[in-house]
Amino acid sequence: MGSARQRSTGLVDELQSSHRFTIGVLVSVLVLSLFTSGYLILVSQPRLTNYVELAREARDVHEAMLDQETGLRGWLATGDPIFLEPYTAGRAASAASVSGLLSDVKSSPDVTDGVVSMLLARQRWESWASEAAAMRVTPAQRTDGTLARFLLDGKELFDAYRERDLVSTSAIRDHRTQALTRQTEAMVAVLASYLVLLAATAAITMRRRRRLQAALLAPIEDLHMTISRIRTGDLSARTEPTTVPELAEIGNALGELAATLEEAEVAATDREIRLAFLANRFETVVRVGREIAGSLSIRYVSSTVTTAAAELLGTTTTLWLRGEDQGFHAVHRSTDAHGAPAPSTLVPPAVVLSAATGAVPVSTDSRRAYPLVLAGTVTAVLQVETPVVDDDTDQVLVSLLSTAAAALESAHLHSTARELADMDGLTHLPNRRRFEIDIDTEWERCRRYGRPMSLIMMDLDHFKRLNDEHGHLLGDQVLREVATAVNGVLRSTDTAYRYGGEEIVVLLRETGLEDAALAAERLREAVSVIRVVEHPQVTVSTSAGVAARHASMSHYTGLVSKADKALYEAKRLGRNRVAVDGDGGLGETLFRGSPGPSPVTPT
Structure with missing residues (x-):
């Protein structure tokens, strides 16, 4: 002992x-x-x-x-x-x-x-260089040696700089x-x-190793063999008794460890299965998040989220979106084709309305509903055709719906902002910003493929007089009536824009000058029959200028300028008529309509 x-x-x-x-x-x-x-x-x-x-x-x-x-x-x-x-x-x-x-x-x-020293030499040469840059050499200076002497001075200064540069x-x-x-x-x-x-x-290490080897080699080798056997699955392995207390304690600990490894192995297998399940589910969440993060389409986001939720749960899902009327409308079902809208006749079940009211998941005997909450507001509800969802899947689904709520709101805000940015609030016609984008795109297409394109510039006659005598409210009503009348006679391929004030511009795609002139006359006639119910004595008329794109124009602004000049020509000749640009292909200026009484004025 x-x-x-x-x-x-x-x-x-x-x-x-x-x-x-x-x-x-x-x-x-x-x-x-x-x-x-x-x-x-x-x-x-x-x-x-x-x-x-x-x-x-x-x-x-x-x-x-x-x-x-x-x-x-x-x-x-x-x-x-x-x-x-x-x-x-x-x-x-x-x-x-x-x-x-x-x-x-x-x-x-x-x-x-x-x-x-080098920098001083450089400064002296640059003084000469500044003088040289400002010189205007005359023929006399080239022949009488003045330029040659000036260049020689510069060379000497540059050589001096170069010499000091080499030294430094x-x-x-x-x-x-x-x-x-x-x-x-x-x-x-x-x-x-x-x-x-x-x-x-x-x-020193070799000497100490020899001393330790004698006392520790055999017990450590026994420990190593025991550990190797346990590592390969032999949980019955035990160390031999040793007189070294520290190593004996390690051997006992190994024995206790081997006894508990079997229990841990079973638990680890269960945990691995669970982790693999969660990893697969969260991978779906990440994939869907990437897909919808950059999308500004409510329909695409709805379809993607509904389909992913159905894959997670293994059951049918339906997404209900809050509308402008604050009611919930079905936007997509997992059984529908991707991107296809759900039938408009669907009515939200009670479980959906209950989840929307309480802003918490709600279950019934046959189904479950998850609210999509953003900034304290329920923006949508996901209906699933199963009443019970395990805790792991429930957490994954909540993460998915949190991402979906933000994506749906982003798509909604983008759609609203885009509509407000491109639309004139009074006439509900596309505004000038939208016109410039559209005509630039159409111009490039026509230039590339050699297709025709025409433009009509319209201006209501004596509109300022109408505003002065009857007020701006009536003027606004007239502008709305004119916008409605113009849209009523245009083809589906043509677009009318509020260009500014009382001016309206019409973009005619795939249209030559003659057909554009006829279209302008139809627009003029449609405007001339407008009557304001509250003020039957007020008549409305418009002057229009027509121009067509041709090869000599390098930019769409040339087309706008031609149509604008034709408009002023129509006004100069008495208003309430159509003037056609003579450079567009007809070789002459045409006028339609008649002067008539002063339009947009009381008779």
Whole structure:
């Protein structure tokens, strides 16, 4: 027993001694590493980096100077201003590089004199360069030697700069080489120190290993064999008794571990199945989230979410969306084709209305409903044809519906904002912004495929008089009546826009000038029969200008300009008529309608 205690005490002492030795080695390595890193980071590398940056900036200055010198010689030789472009670019680049050079040279006083000397020579040459850039060389100066002398002066100044540049650049490179050499020498010294420390550590470690091997080899090998057998599935493996208390305690712990591994193995298998199930479900949530995150279509988002929920639950699902009337309407069922709307005759069941009212999931005997809540408001409800959902699937479904609520609201807001941005609030016609987008697209299509396109510019006659005499409310009513009348006679392929004020522009696709003139006359007639019930004495008429696209037009603004000029021609000739642009292909100006009484005025 005394022998066992002595061996136990020896083992503890050996382990503590090994620990102290390891700590000593680590401290030595740490001190050496800190010293090396400190020298490299704080001294060597900044110095080397500074010289490298100085060399790069000096090179950039010289390349910029060469660009200036080349450009100026071309300018003085030819008088062509295009040669001043490299001079101007080189001057800007040189100034930027000089700024960096002056900033970095402060950290390297050993090359300051050379750099400053080079910069002074550069400054003298650039003074000459500024004078050269401003010169306008005359033929007399080219023949009497004035230009040659001026160029000679510039060459002497540039040669002086080049000589000092070579000196400063050489000094920078020499110091950079010296810094690199010192860094290399430091690295070699550190490497040698590491090798010495490694050799000493190896020698001491081998001696201590021989001492520990005698006391620990057999018990540790037995422990290793026992662990290997347990690892391969032999849970009956046990260690042999040992007189080393620490190793005996480890052996007992292994025995207890083997006894509990069988229970843990069964639990781990169940947990793995559960995790795989959850991972598969959350993968569906992530996939659906990516699909609907960038979509601005309510129908697409609804179809995707409803289908994904049906896959998660293994049952039929229906998505009910809150409408403008605050009622719930079915937008998609999982049994419908993707993107197909649900029948409008569906009525929300009580479970859906209950979930919407309480903003919490609700179940009945045959189905369950999940509210989609955003900012405290139920925006939609998902109906599932099963009353019971397990907790894991329920959590996954809630995550999916949280993403869906945000996506549906985003799509709804986008649809509303798009409608407001493109629609005139008074006439409910597309506005000028929508017109410019549409005509630009149509113009490119017609230009690419050589198709016809025409434009009608309409302006209500004497509309200001109507507003002054009867008020703006009547004027607004007239504008709405005109918009309705115009839309009533247009083809489905044509579009009318409120261009501004009382002006309406009509885009006629696939239409030549003659057909456009006929369409304008139909519009004029439709407007002329408008009568305001409250003011039967008020008549309405319009003047219209028609133009068609032709090959000489480079942009759609040319077409708009032609139609606008034709409109003013119709007004000049008495209003209540159609004027056709003569350059569009007919070769003459046509007028339709008759002057009649002053339109948009009391009779």
